[in-house]
Amino acid sequence: MRVRLPGGALEPAQLEVLAELAGAEPIELTSRGNMQLRGVGDLESAREQLAAAGLLPSATHERVRNIVASPLADGYREAAARLDRALVARAGLAALPGRFLFALDDGAGDVASLAADAEIRSGVLHLDGHPTDLPGAVDALLDAAQAFLDLRGDEWRVRDLSDGAARIAAALGGAVTGPRAIPAPPIVPPVGWFDRPDGAVDLGAGVPLGRLEPRLAHFVAAVEHPVTVTPWRTLVLHGLDEGAAETVVRVLAPLGLIFDANAPLLRVSACVGDHGCARAQGDSLAHAADLAGMIADDERVHVVACGRGCGAPSGEHRRVVVTEEPGE
Numbered sequence: 248m249r250v251r252l253p254g255g256a257l258e259p260a261q262l263e264v265l266a267e268l269a270g271a272e273p274i275e276l277t278s279r280g281n282m283q284l285r286g287v288g289d290l291e292s293a294r295e296q297l298a299a300a301g302l303l304p305s306a307t308h309e310r311v312r313n314i315v316a317s318p319l320a321d322g323y324r325e326a327a328a329r330l331d332r333a334l335v336a337r338a339g340l341a342a343l344p345g346r347f348l349f350a351l352d353d354g355a356g357d358v359a360s361l362a363a364d365a366e367i368r369s370g371v372l373h374l375d376g377h378p379t380d381l382p383g384a385v386d387a388l389l390d391a392a393q394a395f396l397d398l399r400g401d402e403w404r405v406r407d408l409s410d411g412a413a414r415i416a417a418a419l420g421g422a423v424t425g426p427r428a429i430p431a432p433p434i435v436p437p438v439g440w441f442d443r444p445d446g447a448v449d450l451g452a453g454v455p456l457g458r459l460e461p462r463l464a465h466f467v468a469a470v471e472h473p474v475t476v477t478p479w480r481t482l483v484l485h486g487l488d489e490g491a492a493e494t495v496v497r498v499l500a501p502l503g504l505i506f507d508a509n510a511p512l513l514r515v516s517a518c519v520g521d522h523g524c525a526r527a528q529g530d531s532l533a534h535a536a537d538l539a540g541m542i543a544d545d546e547r548v549h550v551v552a553c554g555r556g557c558g559a560p561s562g563e564h565r566r567v568v569v570t571e572e573p574g575e
């Protein structure tokens with residue numbers, strides 16, 4: 248099951264539900280800040296539990312609720328929730344392709360690196376990375392998505408549509424004002440201690456290979472603070488006081504969460520490999536864990552278990568294809 252989390256936002260009680268549903272399997276964090284559960288036995292019951300937790304607000308729009316937001320920006324979590332509600336309220340937008348991506352970037356360029364189709368960046372509407380003279384507002388994002396639907400044939404993304412950004416901007420009464428500009432993804436994900444203007448602390452935590460053990464998920468939920476899943480397969484715990492943040496690091500670091508932004512394991516990722524994919528020719532996860540001790544300081548590696556290369560991170564990285572068991 249893929250559980251979409253607009254803006255990556257999760258409340259502790261929702262994380263608790265996901266940890267229960269995961270059973271013994273790790274919860275996978277995805278490159279769009281969502282979560283995936285494997286091996287869920289009773290799908291109908293799982294759906295009911297997700298719906299009761301507010302994680303399935305729309306049967307018609309589930310596939311299109313693809314929203315990322317700058318994880319450390321004040322108010323962006325709430326803005327993502329507003330966009331999600333407005334998206335679900337527009338019946339016609341249920342027809343969007345499942346790959347169409349909305350982004351809310353505070354100007355840091357972090358989620359802008361994901362090359363969203365319709366994005367607010369520094370208060371301006373961007374279309375496939377092109378700035379426009381249109382205001383960055385929820386309605387403008389949704390109007391752009393509708394214009395894409397009106398113009399598309401079988402294209403899945405704005406970038407696939409010939410002159411897509413300019414034609415969509417024109418349909419909204421505006422114009423593209425510059426070339427496509429996609430920032431590089433952050434070299435270091437938001438991991439560690441972040442002081443907020445209100446004196447509280449946001450605590451970023453790396454999750455080894457983006458796989459959150461259910462037991463650890465229960466512990467994170469027990470902190471009882473809002474959580475964000477980032478597109479870099481990390482977590483942010485929001486609004487802790489200093490004492491609570493210190494306790495979280497002291498308790499959860501020995502259990503596997505990573506609070507050092509320079510830890511090599513944060514620069515290694517892997518597809519699920521033979522832990523969940525029939526095409527796999529090897530154990531990509533085990534190889535990735537082995538590689539973490541050997542990569543250079545500025546290197547990023549993605550390990551896959553066949554030539555398809557699923558789950559690659561955005562930005563520069565070395566791809567390793569494994570076809571055998573670790574140690575062979």
Ligand code: SF4
Pocket residue numbers: 518519520521524525526527528551552553554555556557
């Ligand atoms: S890269 Fe290959 S082995 Fe890995 S998840 Fe994709 S299809 Fe499966």
